[in-house]
Amino acid sequence: MGKTITIKADDGATVQFVDEIIGSGAMKDVYFSPDKTYVVAFFRDDVDYNGQDRLKTITEVYYERIINKPGGEYWKKLFCWPDKTVKYNGKVGVVAPVYRNCFFFKYGSKNNDFLGIKGKEKEGKWFASASNQNRFLDKRERGQWINYFRICILISRAVRRLHAAGLAHSDLSYKNVLVDPEGGNACIIDIDGLVVPNKYPPDVVGTPDFIAPEVMATNKLKKDDPNRSLPNINTDKHALSVLIYMYLLYRHPLRGKKVHDSDPQKDEELSMGEKALFIEHPTDDSNRPDIKNIKQSYLPWADVSKVPYTICGPYLKDLFDRSFMDGLQETSKRPAAAEWEQALVKTIDLMQPCINRGCDQGWFVFDNTTKPICPFCKTPFSGKLPVLNLYSSRHGGKFMPDNHRLMVYHNQYLYKWHSNRMVFPNERLTDADKKPVGYFVLHQNKWMLVNQGLPDLKDMTEDVEIPINSMVELTDNKQILLSKEEGGRLILVQLVG
Amino acid sequence: MRRLPVYLLIDTSGSMRGEPIQSVNVGLQTMLASLRNDPHALESVYLSIITYDRDVNLVFPLTELPSVNLPEIKTPESGPTHLGEALKLLCKRMDMEIEMSTEEAKGDWMPLLFIMTDGKPSDLQVFRNVVPEINKRQFGNIIACAAGPKAKEEFLKEITDTVVSLDTTDSSAFQHFFKWVSASVSVGNRSIGAADDMQLPPPPPEINIVI
Numbered sequence: 122m123g124k125t126i127t128i129k130a131d132d133g134a135t136v137q138f139v140d141e142i143i144g145s146g147a148m149k150d151v152y153f154s155p156d157k158t159y160v161v162a163f164f165r166d167d168v169d170y171n172g173q174d175r176l177k178t179i180t181e182v183y184y185e186r187i188i189n190k191p192g193g194e195y196w197k198k199l200f201c202w203p204d205k206t207v208k209y210n211g212k213v214g215v216v217a218p219v220y221r222n223c224f225f226f227k228y229g230s231k232n233n234d235f236l237g238i239k240g241k242e243k244e245g246k247w248f249a250s251a252s253n254q255n256r257f258l259d260k261r262e263r264g265q266w267i268n269y270f271r272i273c274i275l276i277s278r279a280v281r282r283l284h285a286a287g288l289a290h291s292d293l294s295y296k297n298v299l300v301d302p303e304g305g306n307a308c309i310i311d312i313d314g315l316v317v318p319n320k321y322p323p324d325v326v327g328t329p330d331f332i333a334p335e336v337m338a339t340n341k342l343k344k345d346d347p348n349r350s351l352p353n354i355n356t357d358k359h360a361l362s363v364l365i366y367m368y369l370l371y372r373h374p375l376r377g378k379k380v381h382d383s384d385p386q387k388d389e390e391l392s393m394g395e396k397a398l399f400i401e402h403p404t405d406d407s408n409r410p411d412i413k414n415i416k417q418s419y420l421p422w423a424d425v426s427k428v429p430y431t432i433c434g435p436y437l438k439d440l441f442d443r444s445f446m447d448g449l450q451e452t453s454k455r456p457a458a459a460e461w462e463q464a465l466v467k468t469i470d471l472m473q474p475c476i477n478r479g480c481d482q483g484w485f486v487f488d489n490t491t492k493p494i495c496p497f498c499k500t501p502f503s504g505k506l507p508v509l510n511l512y513s514s515r516h517g518g519k520f521m522p523d524n525h526r527l528m529v530y531h532n533q534y535l536y537k538w539h540s541n542r543m544v545f546p547n548e549r550l551t552d553a554d555k556k557p558v559g560y561f562v563l564h565q566n567k568w569m570l571v572n573q574g575l576p577d578l579k580d581m582t583e584d585v586e587i588p589i590n591s592m593v594e595l596t597d598n599k600q601i602l603l604s605k606e607e608g609g610r611l612i613l614v615q616l617v618g
Numbered sequence: 619m620r621r622l623p624v625y626l627l628i629d630t631s632g633s634m635r636g637e638p639i640q641s642v643n644v645g646l647q648t649m650l651a652s653l654r655n656d657p658h659a660l661e662s663v664y665l666s667i668i669t670y671d672r673d674v675n676l677v678f679p680l681t682e683l684p685s686v687n688l689p690e691i692k693t694p695e696s697g698p699t700h701l702g703e704a705l706k707l708l709c710k711r712m713d714m715e716i717e718m719s720t721e722e723a724k725g726d727w728m729p730l731l732f733i734m735t736d737g738k739p740s741d742l743q744v745f746r747n748v749v750p751e752i753n754k755r756q757f758g759n760i761i762a763c764a765a766g767p768k769a770k771e772e773f774l775k776e777i778t779d780t781v782v783s784l785d786t787t788d789s790s791a792f793q794h795f796f797k798w799v800s801a802s803v804s805v806g807n808r809s810i811g812a813a814d815d816m817q818l819p820p821p822p823p824e825i826n827i828v829i
Contacts, residue, residue, distance in 0.1 A: 236655065238655055246658050247657040250657065252619075252661055253660065257684070376619075378724070380719055380722070383719045383720075383725075384719075385727050386727075388719065415619075419619070
């Protein structure tokens, strides 16, 4: 074990680290504090005046603005935000919190952890690859499909927060986002490369797989060439779309069979840059993955005819279309992080547990058909399935459709963000609004909504009030008023099957 | 998914006997363990090892990382350094194993080649003949390692500009070298700098790069 070194941080605080590298990234070497509650990461190369000023701004100005204020506790979980800068032996470094325990493998790989990854960081690439999932990871690490939606919500929310502050991450990748599919957690790391537009230029162009086409296509130009595209908020949007696609479908949206050049490096530059083409483009199928040349361990995920992106539901399909068709070239068409967050939240409401207990994914997104089938294990849903269409009040008594559906399953909860359009489940949700206002049960073969906290609940079809602690049956075409407040919702029940 | 072929040419001549070859074995084990912890390398890296002394020996052909079974590498009592023959075998193996891109299918990434020696080629004629063959082939990178005081860098410079020299052939020197090899192999999923295209991670302080 190395000796403990004690230094003063630039803000005057005492910082200690054990002189033994615990990990190395592309630019930094990382050391533990003696009690392992924080790390000190030193840049291997010199950090120039601008770079130091940037680090100071991130650890002081933006730390105060995002982390160290009311509501900051929420963001502390989503970001590993450095809070101090240090200098030692001519090297510049930052002090950052350690990652939470859930971001280290508890079981690791299959066969009693034959790869020896137990205790190592849950780098996103382990999960964003069908082959790694199928061949290597212990089943207990893999988590159910619905947890990957939760992870994507957290990542989108974190990116939305950065962008709202005018910051671009500039190097979003599965390397810089830790995920915990078992618990549905995510955390953005490597915050020190943040780009403040027009103030601090980026020092990385990104990580292969996530570099935006315009950055890839102009990568050979000099850094100060006006035609060179460097990472910014719009390139973050591209990286975010790729991340979400990869975490939900375990494949890359642009890596198909199309060959652009016999030189692999040039081919890479073209297929990720100028010639980028969505593998599931509806009218141009030239980049579909070639199943004949794909190893078994990538299936079924690599087979876009078996696992098309449409299994992620209509809201995400629209955003994927915008990202990987128009948005590849026209950066302004790329969905914002907030759009992803909303679409993902709405998609979770469309999810249904698979009735096959042995189903690997456990959940699927309702496909708006009258005979829903799990797209993974092909088990059809049996029995009556209530689908609630949400309407909300605008201009007095008129209820307009919200393009938002809620699928019902046994013991599912109803929340304030369902009963009122003005409430959204994000970091601003109050503790009171986190409590369910009702739940659904299949009782004596009837679907019932039990009222736990909706004072206005009323069966409009039968014209009967449903007081708290009583229940109402969900029948086809029934209208139920959830709330009379501004933005209050009305549900229209459809029974499928 | 493209494969990244990685060839390791390891000197097993008589002078490597004892601590040096022990250190190489330890270094290879560490390298393999660290690559198996890398989800990116597990998907893409294919490894092959060729050893050379009087004989040239294909330890194992190009094999996907999870299936690699690393045997202990041994040295004979004594023996010359047939680096030329080893490079000849390498060319043959590459012609057999590397999948080139076609119009219909993507081939492999350009291979990486690591050559380690503690001396100089004893089969100079063969070496001279094979160098143009090597130079003709496309590599992502060739890194040669001149280990210990008797290693001759000038021959390696005929093959590649990147020659690293280890002052000693003890375990810590090799440990650092193989750590560097695994870092170079897994460079594919790292952030790329905006300033210039960085191919190799910085070498550890124990290694001097000869340019």
